[in-house]
Amino acid sequence: MSSLDDARALDAADPLAGMRERFLLPEGIIYLDGNSLGALPKATIAAQKDVVERQWGTDLIRSWNDNGWIGAPQRIGAKIATLIGAEPHEVIVTDSVSVNLFKLIIAATRLNADRSQILTEPGNFPTDLYTADGAAGLLANHIVHTEQAGDLVDALGPDTALMLLTHVHYKSGARHDMQLLTEEAHEAGALALWDLSHSVGAIPIDLGGCEVDLAVGCGYKYLNGGPGAPAFLYVREDLQDQLRSPLSGWMGHEAPFEFRDDYVPAPGISRFLCGTPPILNMLALESGVDLFADIDMDAVVAKSAALFDLFETRIEERCGDHGLELITPRDAAHRGSHISYRHPNGWPIMQALIERRVIGDFRAPDILRFGLTPLYTSFADIWQAVEILGEILDSGIWRDTRFAEKTAVT
Structure with a gap:
């Protein structure tokens, strides 16, 4: 059975591990929804400040040519x-x-x-x-x-x-x-x-x-x-x-x-x-x-596959008796970089996860979807996210009526 220390060892050996520091990721959040909205690169903050204050604010219309x-x-x-x-x-x-x-x-x-x-x-x-x-x-x-x-x-x-x-x-x-x-x-x-x-x-x-x-x-x-x-x-x-x-x-x-x-x-x-x-x-x-300019895409592809493998293994170990049905192909050549499970109570389970600061998303009618973004998702993120999901399923807290409330964006 894998452990959090095993996941951290994978992070220590990850050639893309340094990329995580190039994103603004809130403390205590495990973000697994980059397949829907990518995280904010820190470089974007400085670049937007420049384009607003200097290029637009100072250079004005000349920026069409000068910038x-x-x-x-x-x-x-x-x-x-x-x-x-x-x-x-x-x-x-x-x-x-x-x-x-x-x-x-x-x-x-x-x-x-x-x-x-x-x-x-x-x-x-x-x-x-x-x-x-x-x-x-x-x-x-x-x-x-x-x-x-x-x-x-x-x-x-x-x-x-x-x-x-x-x-x-x-x-x-x-x-x-x-x-x-x-x-x-x-x-x-x-x-x-x-x-x-x-x-x-x-x-x-x-x-x-x-x-x-x-x-x-x-x-x-x-x-x-x-x-x-x-x-x-x-x-x-x-x-x-x-x-x-x-x-x-x-x-x-x-x-x-x-x-x-x-x-x-x-x-x-x-x-x-x-x-x-x-x-x-x-x-x-x-x-x-x-951000991709100096990245080896082979490393991106390899990490995507490894993140998936850890997620699937952890689900089987930790949540195997809770009715989660994997619908994403296991063969890396036949899938993208997110992993999806079907569960009849997918919506409230995902809302309970989000309350625990694990952010994935839900797709109707019954799919829990988790993005595996190689540039900033860590192996420790995956291990901890599945542990929290297991706690939610074990406790049945997702049955609380507040998790059944629908929002405009899912």
Whole structure:
């Protein structure tokens, strides 16, 4: 049976252990929700102070040129490209995941105009399903077709314009085989669009090696960009000038400061910009992304797997008779960097955990979800979190009526 001392020994040998000091983590909190909102990097505090007080406060509008504001979407996109196996000029930071999905769904289906099917899976992240449905409603004769994961390959056919999938499932943590499914989509003549929101910054991604056509991703989970951080968008180089964004805003124009009446899309990835970049949010994201500059991603991937293994082992040792059902694949190659358990009383159990200062989250109808963020989650965190969960289950304190009260955000 493992002990807290064993966990601390793993921390002592962890090559990423020093990264924890680069985050503002409240004393006494075990934070296991970085897959939903990443912790605050300390560097972000100083960077935001500079951008507000000096760049905005003193340099004013000159900062668009003098402090590089105007190039931030491309500059930060190039940094993210190194994390997802893309070329620097294939990624741009802009808008939200939902908006970027809309742009790429419309652009891709117009390119494959003789096909009418947008293929995805039931239970995909809701914004992906909702945005696909909204986009299809604006297109002539297009439908959103869903198939269970195991039936996706068979569902690809001559009518499929676009396959839209999330790389890591937000509930279960199950990971799709990106290379296989992208190859199958291409074999069927369809384009492949991947949502990387629950994988970027935590597990290996190789868009170039998998010949992925299109992708989007979130900035506020493992990239630690802050609440509502801008998202990013990827378009493979050879497709960029074939696609046209349906949101033809001025920043996507080939010459935005000529202020012409006619719209001509910019060459390359910049055509997927729309409105003025939200500079405060964008530079906060850059602080989070910069943390990866000197990190070996192999160490990140290895620690993610080791954190999972310890969590699963501890649950079996400490909570094995309390009805927790693991729904995340055990094979590290088939999962992301969170671990999820089903329990019929998942909501009140999670609220009891949060009261004990262990912060995970709940996903309806019955899933307790715990983020394993390699940059700042320690092995001691995992050991102690499961010990506290065991105490809650043993005592039955989660049955207290106060833990049944629902909140607006779960």
